[in-house]
Every structure is written in structure tokens, then in C-alpha cells.
Amino acid sequence: MTASERGKLNKLTLKVDRPQLTEEDIKKLDAARAIVVDGGPMKHVQPGPQ
Numbered sequence: 001m002t003a004s005e006r007g008k009l010n011k012l013t014l015k016v017d018r019p020q021l022t023e024e025d026i027k028k029l030d031a032a033r034a035i036v037v038d039g040g041p042m043k044h045v046q047p048g049p050q
Contacts, residue, residue, distance in 0.1 A: 021029075
């Protein structure tokens with residue numbers, strides 16, 4: 001099959017809707033943003049010089 005025998009798209013339109021966040025999702029994002037800005041509890045500690 002040659003290129004001229006295959007179909008050709010002249011125009012393609014995609015519509016992508018933005019995701020709808022739930023109240024719980026918004027709370028999680030706000031909590032994560034606060035940790036980034038204000039600092040959060042340390043979970044990983046590297047040992048100092050020996």
C-alpha cells in the first residue's frame with residue numbers, strides 16, 4: 001500500500017476538559033503546598049560526619 005492509497009487527515013480536533021477537583025483533592029493540594037512553603041516534619045535524616 002502506497003502513501004497515496006492511505007487515508008489522509010486534513011483536520012483533527014481534540015477537546016480535553018480540565019479535571020474537576022473534589023473538596024478532598026483541594027484539601028490535599030493545600031496541605032502539600034503548605035508543607036512545601038512552611039516546611040514539614042522530617043521523615044528522612046542523613047547521618048552526620050563520623
